[in-house]
Amino acid sequence: MCDWYQAVVDLQAKPQEAEYLALKVTATFMTEGLIQPIIQPYKENYYLEGYRTGPKFHIFFDSPDQFGTVETFARGWYSQYGVLALENATCSICGTQISSQNMDVLTELKQSFAEVGQKFCNINELGPVCCPICSAIIPAHQWLTVPHLGFSHLAFVFWNWPPFEECRLDLLDHIDRVLGHRTVLTYGHL
Ligand SMILES: [Zn+2]
Numbered sequence: 001m002c003d004w005y006q007a008v009v010d011l012q013a014k015p016q017e018a019e020y021l022a023l024k025v026t027a028t029f030m031t032e033g034l035i036q037p038i039i040q041p042y043k044e045n046y047y048l049e050g051y052r053t054g055p056k057f058h059i060f061f062d063s064p065d066q067f068g069t070v071e072t073f074a075r076g077w078y079s080q081y082g083v084l085a086l087e088n089a090t091c092s093i094c095g096t097q098i099s100s101q102n103m104d105v106l107t108e109l110k111q112s113f114a115e116v117g118q119k120f121c122n123i124n125e126l127g128p129v130c131c132p133i134c135s136a137i138i139p140a141h142q143w144l145t146v147p148h149l150g151f152s153h154l155a156f157v158f159w160n161w162p163p164f165e166e167c168r169l170d171l172l173d174h175i176d177r178v179l180g181h182r183t184v185l186t187y188g189h190l
Pocket residue numbers: 091092093094095096131132133134135136
């Protein structure tokens with residue numbers, strides 16, 4: 001099984017409201033039968049930690065994946081596996097796009113994003129990532145990256161779900177309505 005996730009990131013959520021908003025979304029999903037109402041512990045080679053898909057999952061998707069889970073993060077979160085899958089990053093000051101064509105620089109940037117991201121998760125302080133081209137000191141979230149790296153206080157991580165485009169419902173719009181915020185969809189893989 002190739003482990004990957006789609007993550008819904010709420011960049012507007014404030015730390016003090018994140019927990020309430022996370023509960024609002026999971027409660028909605030439980031009511032709809034999209035997820036089960038208990039958190040499943042991690043079990044190697046079978047499923048990841050989080051809420052497993054629920055009894056009405058098939059109403060939303062044609063190809064239900066019984067191994068899919070949802071993890072919620074009502075605290076500092078960045079897309080750790082998005083950093084691993086980083087395709088490119090564009091400096092918001094000089095506009096230079098760094099991609100796999102410049103692998104050494106991209107690898108160095110990944111390292112910087114990972115360090116800043118870890119610190120953000122641990123002590124909730126978002127540091128800068130310097131541009132290797134123009135030397136500008138840029139807050140990590142102001143880099144334009146593919147995939148988006150999050151750096152938010154609220155995220156929903158859908159492990160091994162079918163692609164959201166296959167859902168009969170506009171899932172992102174659905175979540176946005178529950179949250180009352182505009183979210184960003186991103187991804188990452190092991
Ligand atoms: Zn630059």
